[in-house]
Amino acid sequence: MKKKVFVNRTLNLKKITHIGLDMDHTLIRYKTENFEKLAHEIMLKKLVSTREYPESILNLKFEYNRAIKGLVIDKNAGNLLKVSRFGGIKESFHGLKPIEYYQRKKIFANTFIDISEPNYDTIDTNFSISFATLFAQLVELKNTSEFQSLPEYNQIAADINYALDQAHQDGSLKSVVRDNLADYIIQDEKIVHHLEKFIKHGKKIFIVTNSEYPYSKLLLDYAINPFLKDHKSWMDLFEITITGSKKPRFFYDNLRFLKIDPETGSMTNVSSKLTPGIYQGGSANVFTSDLNLDPGNILYIGDHIYGDVVRLKKDCSWRTGLIFEELDDEIKSNDKCSALNSEVEALMAEKIPIEIKIDELISDEIENNHKNNRTEINQLLEKVSQLDKTISPLITKIQSHFNPYWGEIMRTGIEESYFAYQVERFADIYMPTLLDFFEQSPRAYYRSSRRLMAHDDGQ
Template sequence: MSLHPGVFVNRTLNMKRINYIGLDMDHTLIRYKTSNFEKLAHNVMLKKLVEQQGYPESVLKLKFDYSRAIRGLVIDKNKGNVIKLSRHAAIRASYHGLNRIDYKKQKTLYKSTYIDLGDSNYDPVDTSFSISFATLFAQLVDLKDHSENHTLPDYATMATDLAVVLDQAHRDGSIKDVIRNNIEDYIIKDQEIVDGLERFKKHDKKVFIATNSDYAYTKLLLDYAITPLLKEHDHWSDVFEFTITLAQKPKFFTDNTPFLKVNPDDGSMTNVTGKVEKGGIYQGGCANRLTSDLNLDADEILYIGDHIYGDILRLKKDCAWRTALVVEELREEVDQFQKAQTTTEKINHLMAEKVPIERKLDDLISDQIENDHQNHKDKIKKLTEDIQEIDKSLSPLIKEHDQFFNPYWGEVFRAGIEESYFAYQVERFACIYMASLGDLFKQNPRTYFRSHRKSMAHEV
């Protein structure tokens, strides 16, 4: 049993040493009804493709399917494929549009099993709408392959067009306006998170927000999901040390952008001449300036976000703040992992039977080769049949195992026997990770999170 249920530790983190906790807003402090949210992005992108990029109206018929993609996939723009990678960037599953590419075909398509992620043809889907983005790309590829009229552009252009309309949707407010008008359809009110904010504050943990959202949208969500749930404070601004909007992460962690002060009454802005102050609402800024204004060591600050590239990866590379990642898929993955346990045990049991037979078979064949005789012919035949029998029982079990997870892609954190590329990034860049901020807030604010000693191949 884990010492800290719900919080998983990659690197030792002593919460007593943490004085400031920075929070990303969207999907970290504020939880979304993700399936609704991704569906909205899918709809908005489709409309913009038709209205602004001249796509045929037939694309509007594409229905959003939440299970079509998971986080951490990579798009092969030229070939129109979506790929799942292992921790070593080896291809472990691939689809052309909506159709699974079998292993043989995959081998002819990709000379090497390994993908060079530095190649600009490969697009890791780590936008804030990775599910809808990957799904829509796959659907458009499928539509292009199967439609009579050939008005859709080539695969790579479609990927670029999608990125353009998604970026526009963020900027012109077409997604945010829908949320503003139907907020209860998209935003979760989470008492556990709000209670945790007040509890951590009692321990003198100074909590601040650093979000890429603008002030108006930040205010909308905090007014809706934080203020009404507070028990010991009147307003969200009493809980947060300061609030940084339009932070432009990941640039926030690398560049030296100056802070602007936002007037909460009318949203107007002024230059900041002095230091960042308690209670202030800001726009822009950077981590360096914040650390020095507060007179802190970088490792006294813990930053918590949900976006592996924007919140965590660049931060870890360029700035010494400690990191925590919220991976909302984790809750289901852990639940399903437990439900799949019986199947996993059956698989392990059969593998334990298979391995010694394989070894015996190898020894007999070697003996025949080396001593140039045919004495083991019957035994070899029998052992080969035994292995085939075991494989016959194994294959439905492996399918059964995968059905506990995403029907197209399996587990988010695993690619077969190895970790997925996504899992590798989580492990490498996040000091701790959890399904929800509430999982961290349930822990004692003085917790010493210790990582397990990890075994290397030669140590087990």
């Protein structure tokens, strides 16, 4: 079986007593494109009905590949940015138009992004794809004479956020999901069987989700209950279920737990220590101390790079796992490109010595005050230009295997992306789906491999 769980820091599952799971996009898989299309449509309607946007915006069509995970949204400037691990801007769009290389150099020269600034938002989860797409589309519209009167870019972002909040609060998004579960939610029998296998091994499994109880119950009833063999309901399968958890605050604050009655959904204060059951709110701190757990023996797995992984790692000593759905396609595309990458590398190996030779010839002219190398320099420059003509279509071919606007999620050119940096730094393990994790043995020993650094020179 091909390796599907990737390891940044060694993790011995035998030591892990408790496995915590996020729900949306982790335990419960969505048909993401359908869901984001729906969110896009509902946000447009809300902008028209509550924020007085012109009705003609309802014609905007959702474009799923306009945004990818890890992008930074510059709300003041109306830009989407792809950022390297050092915070340098590597790709950028203003509205729907790419900002070309030279213009980008002029605008962003030496700008390094600090994503903690309030002007920036990041696409940390698939739930933000529709937001980023709609923002880019409305910025694009505002730049046309017909739609000049749309609000400033940062107000557009605030309005979209408001529309999304409204869609959640008044249930307009969730009621469509409820009535058409099969269109939006994936049922997977295998994951349920593997969860029961882990429980046989003595692992306690719990859920911490920001979704509220009624929605969580809807999804878990649909995706878990039909496939259980040893349990009656997901309520018996999971030791503790925490809904409405307000992550990332759950990991660093001390909010109170409320106990939920599974029948009525009504909530009561918790006066004693946590026992198995369903809760709302709470904190990792109280969870760990009430159950008398060693935080190093808890593994938490989620898909939100900031809320589930980065913030957790900064505040608690639980171990972390990241679900990163796009990884499967990214690995397959990289495999497909390996022959093309070798061709590019071979051509670069030809090109670099020629460029060094050109520099030597120019230096010789400067230092000895003559122009005798011109012919040779021109011949070599011609060779470089021929090589570039061969390399360029190969690069285009490589890029065609990835997102047409943004390329790979994990890389920007040869550098790692900022998203890749966060994964490497904060996720102990990462994998495309939760099933990839649960298909492995509950006694697995995940070993990190020796990493290459710049000075290792591939040895």
